[in-house]
């Protein structure tokens with residue numbers, strides 16, 4: 391078995407369940423932003439939505455959706471007692487897995503954790519906290535676990551309640567929840583899983599981050615505006631593709647870092663002409679640069695154009711140039 395996971399994401403619960411089960415398992419870390427795994431693979435080829443957890447079985451088949459992953463682990467390792475076996479208990483387990491997955495994970499915490507969420511959406515999610523967590527606290531008062539014994543639902547709930555640390559939700563407002571969370575944290579499988587993923591998470595946070603699209607484009611423009619070709623060297627990806635504005639009507643195509651740099655160095659070095667910037671806009675990994683290229687003082691000694699850029703992991707991977715012409 392292999393678990394695809396991201397440190398301290400919900401997939402922490404699957405790791406806990408696998409440790410509880412004593413399963414022979416390997417782990418492959420997924421970078422949630424780049425969707426690359428630690429071996430450099432494109433994770434969206436494993437799961438089209440790029441979501442963790444994904445459990446890869448010995449035969450190669452893949453299980454997605456956390457509730458299914460957790461129940462599969464429980465079913466494969468019955469001796470670990472991670473799920474009830476009777477009909478009513480099984481349904482109660484599913485009831486809690488659904489509650490955690492929809493009301494807490496997606497309904498409450500995801501909007502609080504995602505950076506691009508609008509304030510109104512965040513406020514709406516937060517307005518659900520008191521009822522959802524109050525309901526949970528009422529159930530857990532006087533109980534050790536969600537069901538009669540520890541189950542995969544507790545593993546999932548632990549992983550989700552961990553996120554209160556990064557949100558405005560204060561677990562101390564519900565003493566039964568705070569006590570439950572603190573108690574579970576002492577459980578050996580959970581302590582081990584949490585310790586390991588916290589270390590990975592901290593290491594990831596300490597890694598130098600790739601420059602943003604805006605920063606890369608600002609440096610790219612500076613190379614031409616200041617006639618400093620060397621500024622381009624760090625910015626161009628090995629797989630970069632450049633479609634130049636000339637010759638009409640199709641322009642020339644250049645593939646690979648060396649070929650793109652050769653073209654751009656030539657333009658940036660040329661002090662007989664210069665660029666004027668008209669505007670830059672960016673969204674996601676794309677940016678557009680509107681410019682004027684001037685080579686004389688006459689009215690017709692200039693042309694206006696645009697570059698459609700794509701930047702990935704701090705490097706330019708595509709640059710398509712177009713001009714206004716006759």
Ligand SMILES: N[C@@H](CCC(=O)N[C@@H](CS)C(=O)NCC(=O)O)C(=O)O
Pocket residue numbers: 396399400401422439440441442443454455456457491
């Ligand atoms: N419905 C999925 C949701 C899983 C999910 O939201 N995973 C998060 C981590 S907690 C994720 O991979 N997010 C990355 C993204 O949204 O691109 C499940 O239950 O497994």
